[in-house]
Amino acid sequence: MTEQVPLSSRVKQIIEVDGLKFRDLDGDGELTPFEDWRLTPAERAADLASRMSPDEKLGLMVITSRPMGISQHNKEFTSHEGVLDEQYLPIKLDPHTSAGIPFEGTTQMISELNIRHFILREEPTGSRIATWINTMNEVAEDSRWGIPVIVAANSKNEAGAFKMGGTPEDQPFTEWPGTLGLAATDSLEVIESFAAHSRAEWRASGLRKGYMYMADVFTDPRWFRGQGTLGEDPEFVSKAIGALVRGFQGEDGLEADGVALTTKHFPGGGPRENGTDPHYAEGSFNIYPTPGSLEDYHLPPFQAALDAGTSSIMPYYSIPSKEKSSTPQGRLTDFEQVGFAFNGEVLRLLRAMGHRGYINSDSGVLSKMAWGVEDLSTPERVGRAVMAGTDMFADTNDVASVREAYVKGHFTSERLDGAAALLLEELFALGLFENPYVDPDEADRVVQNAEARAAAEDAHLKSxxxxxxxxxxxxxxxxxxxxxxxxxxxxxxxxxxxxxxxxxxxxxxxxxxxxxxxxxxxxxxxxxxxxxxxxxxxxxxxxxxxxxxxxxxxxxxxxxxxxxxxxxxxxxxxxxxxxxxxxxxxxxxxxxxxxxxxxxxxxxxxxxxxxxxxxxxxxxPIDAAAIAVDEDGRCASPNDVPGFAKEQHMQGRPYVYVDADGNRYQLGHGLTYGG
CATH class of the missing domain: 3.40.50.1700 (Glycoside hydrolase family 3 C-terminal domain)
Structure with a gap:
């Protein structure tokens, strides 16, 4: 006997068929296949995508940061008793978004632009997050198909995690050590505990998509983002990433009470050119001077994430440098000189490794970080990325450029339909078409609960x-x-x-x-x-x-x-x-x-x-000479190799720091008071 799934609805009616209840999201009084929770998410997504207009599908292909109503000082620019920010900005300038485009109010984004994916940047209480997401879903439910809203955030449960903005009223989720600290515990049990407790906080608040975690292996010691990784050991990072994906999403794939993860930054941001970063032009290349380093060190954690069923993958901004790399690197042979979101060879490799979810670009690839395609117009960049395999563009509301790219034939109807189906499938798998609303009071009970704080303290001790x-x-x-x-x-x-x-x-x-x-x-x-x-x-x-x-x-x-x-x-x-x-x-x-x-x-x-x-x-590193850069830009130690293995490639020169007592500060070092 089929067990009824929980339903919640604020606008559309609930109908009964075969003794079971379903949400009548299209309002026709009949059970349409996409409304039938007995079908698989893929079947439902394919059915709904076949019914949607191109404009409805195009709106799915962007995800934008959207301020909450509580961040709007002029309450005349809010709706729903101050919950939604409705201010229209003729031009929105932001570190990530395209310059010179309008920034619409929340209701307009949902109802007119058909946007369903948003990014939370603030750090309010759990109940405020829940109320905000509930209200957006109420607006979305009133649309033609009742497609729900999903809100993503960057990782929120590590002390020191990157945040944009912040106010004195912020209330962080339970703060564990940084991800390097989680790795320092050398314990998958700690990481599993972290995932379980954090998932509960996200789920209770209505956050169902996480831009996390970094499967990048930390190989150049100066890389600014290395502090957000799980360290330099590909084997441990692989195990940890697999545990995180399963812990947040579900043991056997994305579950209805899970949080969908976007694992980043494929095919690994670690092989930086002397620590520089592709957020700026001087760091726009990944370099692989060491034969086999991509396959040996950087791809294994992504394979682990794919094997665990990560919902989506985020490529990095970088261009794979042909000039400064030993090529081919395993399965990469052409080294197409464009950023990874535009790079067909790299994204085809991702699919060959088994990824069947969607591909979510990093923020700003259509504007500031369009490395290798700077000479293209924004619609042409859209087309180049979509035809390479990218399904969604991060941190932009520029639906107009995505639409122009489609209308001008820069990407095909087949790719539009494929992207829309993948993006919808995640929403179906998460149960959002059945139950998009959460209890704000429950969110406040779960966020920073005593059990989570105790588990986090234990992780701090072990780090x-x-x-x-x-x-x-x-x-x-x-x-x-x-x-x-x-x-x-x-x-x-x-x-x-x-x-x-x-x-x-x-x-x-x-x-x-x-x-x-x-x-x-x-x-x-x-x-x-x-x-x-x-x-x-x-x-x-x-x-x-x-x-x-x-x-x-x-x-x-x-x-x-x-x-x-x-x-x-x-x-x-x-x-x-x-x-x-x-x-x-x-x-x-x-x-x-x-x-x-x-x-x-x-x-x-x-x-x-x-x-x-x-x-x-x-x-x-033992000293500055071990990481020195010569006049030709070459580092004394290979940028693409983890610290524990660098000496293998340094012709007898030392790399590892040794202290006055003879301790080698290498991966795995750690004393105890007992010995």
Whole structure:
């Protein structure tokens, strides 16, 4: 006997057929195949696509950032009691969107442009997210076919994850360590827990599509986005990506209570040219100087994501450099000199690897990051990308250019129908045609619930890596600190006195038996927490210098002065990059590393609250010479090879950092207090 699936409807009627209930989304009083939840998502998508007009299908092919009504200061430009932003902008300028095009209000986007895919950039409460998405779905339900809205977001559950904008009223989801921190736990169980708890928060809030996670293998240590990866080990990244896809989407494919993932950035953003990034022109090439590196290091995690059934794949902006690569690279032979979203050879490889979902471009490929096709008009770029295999364009509402590309024959009706069917299939698989609404009150109960916070804290604990412990300095226990004064300092960009004071109060309250001081001249022991930071997301600021000093926002002279005044100094380093350690490690009796790990937990490890068990997910270079770039732009170590394997390609030159105690800071290194 067929079991009834849950239905929710605010506009369209519910009809009964064969003792079962269905939403009458086309309003004809009959059960149309696309309304029949007993059919497969692919069957329903094919039926609906065959009924839609070209304009209705074209609207599916863009996904745009859409401010919420709560972000609109002039409430006259909102609707539905302030929930939807309806302001019309004649020209919208944005880091990602096409310049010089109108930006319509929410209702117009849904009802007239037939847009159904949106990106959330704000960080409001779960109930506000739920109310906003519910309201957009109510508008969408009133359309000819009742096609629901789906809202995507970048990853929201890691501390330090990239966010655009932000307000004092933000309420993040439960914050786990950064993705490098998840990798540092060396535990698939932690990653599975992360996925399960995070999925619940997303699902309760109505967020059903995630632009995550990065399957890129971190091979050039200066790449700004490397901090968002799962490290440099292709084997571990593959296992972790598979676990994340299954954890968010479902064990056996995309489920009705799942969150659809867009795995990025195919075929891997790691092989950067000396750390530069294709968000700007100077970094527009992927380079593969090492024979076989693409197949050996960069493709395996994407294969794992495909095997797990990831709903969509996002190609990166880059052009595969023929000039600076050893070619062919496995199955890539032509090295077509255009960005991956326009690159038929690369996207055909993706399909050959087994991808049957849709291909979602990265943001801005029609405007700012149209590498290799800069001379084409926007509609011509659309056509080039669609005919190469791209199905959706990210962070743009430029339906007009997509329509012009279609009308002028830059892409075919067959490709339009194929893209529309794939995009609809995801909506059907997620159950949004049956049950698009969520309970806002439930969202607030689920987001940052106690169980999720406890699991996240456990991950923070397990992400701490003990890199150096000279002469058994650590842990600093109450007994070993008896009669001594302890100074705690935090070096970080944007740090306020209030934040540092809050951390010091937290530690003093947790450890009343320890004598803390705010004057290092009066201290015996110093605990220094460092969060060096370099680089920029959108602009080229030169080839990154991984040294830890003033340029990376650490007052190195103060660090050195502190060392001269204390008997013991312990450093807790926030590891966003494989930093050059030769300016810091020799000063430290103990060195711990975290990866956007909670500062208080780092100190708890230092004070013996637990014994660190984390393992390095990346390898640290021995010195600046190991990553130096010559006058021809060639790096001393190969950009496309993980740190643990670089020495195999460096003709006997060393790459791995070795500390004063002889510890090699290579992938997998990590001490414990027991040995």
């Amino acid at each position: 701490v890596v003990l890199a150096k412990n000279h002469d058994g300095t650590l842990p600093l226990t109450a007994e070993s600190l008896a009669g001594k004064r302890v100074y705690v300092e935090l070096f970080a960009t944007g740090l306020t006195v209030k934040e540092l004071d809050a951390l010091r109060r937290r530690l003093a309250q947790a450890h009343p038996g320890i004598s803390f001081t705010t004057d290092y001249h009066d201290a015996d022991v110093a605990i220094l927490l460092l969060r060096p930071f370099i680089g920029s997301y959108f602009e080229f600021v030169g080839i990154g210098d991984l040294g830890i000093d003033d340029h990376s926002h650490v007052d190195i002279e103060k660090v050195r002065d502190i060392r001269t005044h204390v008997d013991t100094m312990v450093v807790g380093l926030n590891t966003l990059f494989p930093w050059l350690l030769d300016g810091i490690e020799p000063l430290a009796d103990g060195l711990l590393m975290g990866f956007e790990t909670d500062y208080g937990i780092m100190v708890e490890a230092i004070l013996g609250g637990f014994s660190p068990t984390g393992k390095l997910p990346i390898t640290f």
